[in-house]
Amino acid sequence: MHVATDCIVFGFDAGKLKLLIFKRQLEPFRGSFSLIGSFVGLEEDVDTAARRVLKNITGLENIYLEQLKTFGKADRDPGGRCISIAHYALIRIDDNNKKLVAKYGAFWYDLDVLPPLVLDHSEMVDVALKTLRQKAKHQPLGFELLPRKFTLPQLQILYEAIYQRPLDPRNFRKKVLSLKVLTKLNEKDKSSSKRGAYLYKFNQKKYEKLLKSGFDFQI
Amino acid sequence: MHVATDCIVFGFDAGKLKLLIFKRQLEPFRGSFSLIGSFVGLEEDVDTAARRVLKNITGLENIYLEQLKTFGKADRDPGGRCISIAHYALIRIDDNNKKLVAKYGAFWYDLDVLPPLVLDHSEMVDVALKTLRQKAKHQPLGFELLPRKFTLPQLQILYEAIYQRPLDPRNFRKKVLSLKVLTKLNEKDKSSSKRGAYLYKFNQKKYEKLLKSGFDFQI
DNA sequence: ACAAAAGTGTTACGTGTACACCCATGA
């Protein structure tokens, strides 16, 4: 039986959630859109295969990657029996990986204008989105999608994109800051306003300490 | 590459959470304990394979079963490359399936006195337990482990076993009843007290209606 | 009558939510 992995890759750019998809250059399904993926090598860990795929197309190595679900219907691939262990990844989109992505014939697509994808890949995206929305509530996923330094308005826009509903800026700031996992910097980002907004960093160490003392992250 | 499925099967009996494990009758690992499992047939859906395994050993067909996670380390099975899609199931233990289980050389083990299991099966159990504890908060899993008719004290003991902490009976009853998904019957169960406790049924229809009108089940 | 489990209400506290105005700045 063939064993593959497919990656649902999320990014965030220009205030919108994006998905990385691929225009197939080869048969089968040449010209159709699909997720990025690969067969799992005979001596390769399944999650290593997923990381290999990601590195090839984005050049990135230390990215947030989690197993999503295994798609194992007997008839899911008309080309022959093949199960796929789907993974999802969160990526900071920047100019470097934008170029690399383009070079491989891949695209960052707005989630709400996604074209149909081959096989059961659209279903994979649906499951991944639900999971992302669920997990974002209780884990600091958001910071994986933003630049290392970000402003609170940026963070709010991201969570509004994830949850698909507007958030109140006062309540949002209050909640986020009460978690005590952000470090305020003495720099402002003036790219989107004259006044400028303070930049913050996510403090991983502090977050892990708090986790150990049993606290419940929640946004 | 070989593709298998293993099932983490939870039950509830005598006030304790139980796990169904299996003493291997054949090589490899003869005499050791393992989860129940099987290879996935070439023309068989992965989840169908899991249901087949469960039916063989418990005789049950319509049981709560969910995919847990795929275990895909290259070296997880020294006998040759094999990935396993782990599933977990929740079962109402009764005298019928107790007999069947015994016939196949399987056992219901208390979770806190579990022997070591072969391969990465102990890790699978750990992951399943964490998932169960997490999911139980937001989905009505508990009712899958109790008889169709159950008392509120029974339900409380079950949730205490899942969460591993005592719950206040007044607050517990209040919360559970406020969900409006239980139907009170005009019968009492006197097996554990002289006074007897009212029996209740979980109302699946009502639950699904409430879900549609967007409510958040929570225990 | 007593032992053993079932059943019941109230209060204090913290968390989430709704809501509107001033601030800083570059053009």
Place this chain on the structure above:
DNA sequence: TCATGGGTGTACACGTAACACTTTTGT
């Protein structure tokens, strides 16, 4: 000076958590 986005505080509703006694009944 004005347009634009950044930043702030308060009041109320709600849910959660803590807590102790009465009821029923078989022995």
